[in-house]
Amino acid sequence: MYHKTFIKLGFTDSYLSPAKYPLFSFNAxxxxxxxxxxxxxxxxxRSVNVEFLVVKLPSLYNLIMDRTWxxxxxxxxxxxHQLLRFSTECGIEQIRGSQKSTQACYLLATKKPKELEVHSIEVPDRESLEDIIGIPSEKATEALHQIEIDGNLDKFFMIGAFLDKVQRQELVAFLLGNIDVVAWSQYEMPEVDPSVAQHRLNVDPKCKLIIQRSxxxxxxHGSAVIEEVDQLLDIGAICEVTYPTWLSNIVVVKKKNGSWRVCVDSTDLHKACPKDYFSLLRIDKLVDAMAHH
Structure with missing residues (x-):
C-alpha cells in the first residue's frame, strides 16, 4: 500500500507495526x-483480512494486492479482459475493471517531459552525475589511485586509495590477470554472438514501409558520420544493405566534451511499433518480486 492511500484512509503512522525486511524492484x-x-x-x-506493507513512494496506483490474497x-x-472472478457461497462473483482507467494510468506513467528523458540514477544525499563520461576521479565519492596499463595513459584502472598493501596487490594482480576480457571502447567488441544479446523491433506488419527523404x-558532420560508420563496419556491428525497406536519416548531436554522437532518426520506425497500453505486466513483476517468485 502506498503512503498516500494510507493517509487518505484516515490512518496515522501510530497504526503501523514494525516491518524490518526490504522490498525490491521498486527502484535501483x-x-x-x-x-x-x-x-x-x-x-x-467476501471479506478477507490482508496484511499490507506501507511504502512512501510516488505511484499512480493506490495499492498492490499480492498472490496471497x-x-x-x-x-x-x-x-x-480486466476481470476478476471468484467463488462464494452464493455462486461465482466477478469484479470488472475499467479499460479506460487502465489506459489513462499507462499514459500518465509513461508521459515525461522531454527535458527529463535522461538516463541517470539519483541517490539520496548524494550529488547526481551530470555526464557519465567525465573524469573518474572527479565523479568518485572516495579517493582513488590510478593504475596505468603498460604505461598507456588512455588505459588505466581506478582503485580505492584506502586499500591496504595486501588488498591493493591482490586487486591489481586480479585485474591485470584478466585484462584480456576488458574492452576499452565499444569498438573493441567485434561481432557479439546473438546468443549473448539480441535486439528485435516489434514492427507491425500492416504498417507502410517508409523511406525518409535525404x-x-x-x-x-560528414566526417564524423563517415568515421563512425567505418568503425562500426570494422567490428561487424552493422552491415551494408542494397535494397533497404526502411531508410532513416543520420542525426549528429554534439556531446558535452565537444565530440559528436551519431544517431539515427527512428521516429517513423517507432510509430510502426505497436504499444502495450496495459501496464499490468509491470505490476505482476512487482508482485512476483515481493513474493520471492
Missing amino acids: NPEYPLGKITLPVQAGT LHTMQAVPSTY RRSAVG
Whole structure:
C-alpha cells in the first residue's frame, strides 16, 4: 500500500507495526517499508483480512494486492479482459475493471517531459552525475589511485586509495590477470554472438514501409558520420544493405566534451511499433518480486 492511500484512509503512522525486511524492484535500491497494517478487504460478498506493507513512494496506483490474497480468494484474474472472478457461497462473483482507467494510468506513467528523458540514477544525499563520461576521479565519492596499463595513459584502472598493501596487490594482480576480457571502447567488441544479446523491433506488419527523404548534413558532420560508420563496419556491428525497406536519416548531436554522437532518426520506425497500453505486466513483476517468485 502506498503512503498516500494510507493517509487518505484516515490512518496515522501510530497504526503501523514494525516491518524490518526490504522490498525490491521498486527502484535501483531496496525499499524499506514504513511498517505494516492488517485491514479487511471487501470483494463482492467476501471479506478477507490482508496484511499490507506501507511504502512512501510516488505511484499512480493506490495499492498492490499480492498472490496471497488471490489464492485466499481462489480468484482467477484476466488482465486482458480486466476481470476478476471468484467463488462464494452464493455462486461465482466477478469484479470488472475499467479499460479506460487502465489506459489513462499507462499514459500518465509513461508521459515525461522531454527535458527529463535522461538516463541517470539519483541517490539520496548524494550529488547526481551530470555526464557519465567525465573524469573518474572527479565523479568518485572516495579517493582513488590510478593504475596505468603498460604505461598507456588512455588505459588505466581506478582503485580505492584506502586499500591496504595486501588488498591493493591482490586487486591489481586480479585485474591485470584478466585484462584480456576488458574492452576499452565499444569498438573493441567485434561481432557479439546473438546468443549473448539480441535486439528485435516489434514492427507491425500492416504498417507502410517508409523511406525518409535525404537531408543535407551540416558542415563538419560528414566526417564524423563517415568515421563512425567505418568503425562500426570494422567490428561487424552493422552491415551494408542494397535494397533497404526502411531508410532513416543520420542525426549528429554534439556531446558535452565537444565530440559528436551519431544517431539515427527512428521516429517513423517507432510509430510502426505497436504499444502495450496495459501496464499490468509491470505490476505482476512487482508482485512476483515481493513474493520471492
